[in-house]
Amino acid sequence: MKFLKIKFFYLIKIFIIVCFCLVNYSQNAEVLALTSPEGHNFVSSAVKNVGPAVVKIDTERLVERQQFDPTLLDPLLRDLLGEQGITPERERGQGSGVIINENGLILTNAHVVERVDDVLVTLADGSICDGQVLGTDSVTDLALVKIEESNYSDFAPLGNSEDLEVGDWAIALGTPYGLEKTVTLGIVSSLHRDINSLGFSDKRLDLIQTDAAINPGNSGGPLINSNGEVIGINTLVRSGPGAGLGFAIPINLAKSVSDQLLKNGEVIHPYLGVQLISLNPRIAKEHNQDPNSLVQLPERNGALIQSVIPNSPAEKAGLRRGDLVIATENISIEEPKTLLDEVEKAQIGKVFLLNVLRDNKEIKINIKPEPLPGLT
Secondary structure, rough: OOOHHHHHHHHHHHHHHHHHHHHHHHHHHHHOEOOOOOOOOOHHHHHHHHHHHHEEEEEEEEEEEOOOOOHHHHHHHHHHHOOOOEEEEEEEEEEEEEOOOOOOOEEEEHHHOOOEEEEEEEEOOOOOEEEEEEEEEOOOOEEEEOOOOOOOOOOOEEEEHHHHHHHHHHEEEEEEHHHOOOOEEEEEEEEEEEEHHHOOOOOEEEEEOOOOOOOOOOOOOOOEOOOOOOEEEEEEEOOOOOOEEEEEHHHHHHHHHHHHHHHHHOOOOEEEOOEEEEEEEEHHHHOOOOOOOOOOOOOOEEEEEEEEEOOHHHHHOOOOOEEEHEEEEEEEEEEEEEEHHHHHHOOOOOEEEEEHHHHHOOEEEOOOOOEEEOOO
């Protein structure tokens, strides 16, 4: 019996040693899987796949500036000096971009190239060529630039941003502060980050959030995955409180926008003409308990209309301040973002059905979206 106990004890020890060895082998195998036969890791392999397609974009535009306010001059001096004219000045900007096909089409940010006079593109091999802006879309902050280079073989493969998961590797490429061929590594920190929550109410974007360092000059450059595929276009970085947070436009949206820019030179976005705020039971209850409140709000989720823009589709359809949008086209509306997403899918001039709560009664309103004005 004692012999059996000793034998069992040794078998347990052997089992533990074998398990320990297997764990170590598994960990080493994972490390080896991230390392190429030449000793380089997956980052260098991914960068080699996309790096030749990353470009630096330099822009110039002529702006007219008045040197000083003539009303501040003494009338006598103004008579002596004469009226001071407006002085034209050259304003320079810089950003990044990525070549997406063999025809030399470059994806970048709209804020990099909109309203500029000259665009110079520096390729990965150091050669410089003129760029032609085919179109910009300020709502998504995307732009399409064309270079005359024909049969360009070093274009970047585009991935599928719908396949992303939080925790995936994220590699940012670009020219921050003019420093070409800069690479930073991080992970996908979050998906579907609403740009409105970052203070940009004029944009319609769900962003990829990453902790890969993105700095001024990275705008328009690619965010890539571990396979060397473009998953996003870098667009902004959070400064001040929350610094170190970078954001990129999902590549699936960028592909759709670039197709429209190539075909039409612009992107037409449907528009209702309302300003919305989020309503939920807690907010409504706090409001209703306020003795100074003029109206009682329904204690439920929805998109509350704060104001209606004059002569907009919303005004024409009869929407009012205080209406609560709770559904559209059989889609429940829990927050303004859901409504804006559905509006973006709507067709210009085609009836769009809204279910609205007004005076505690549910009504249906037919509205015809129009093109979003004021983008040009």
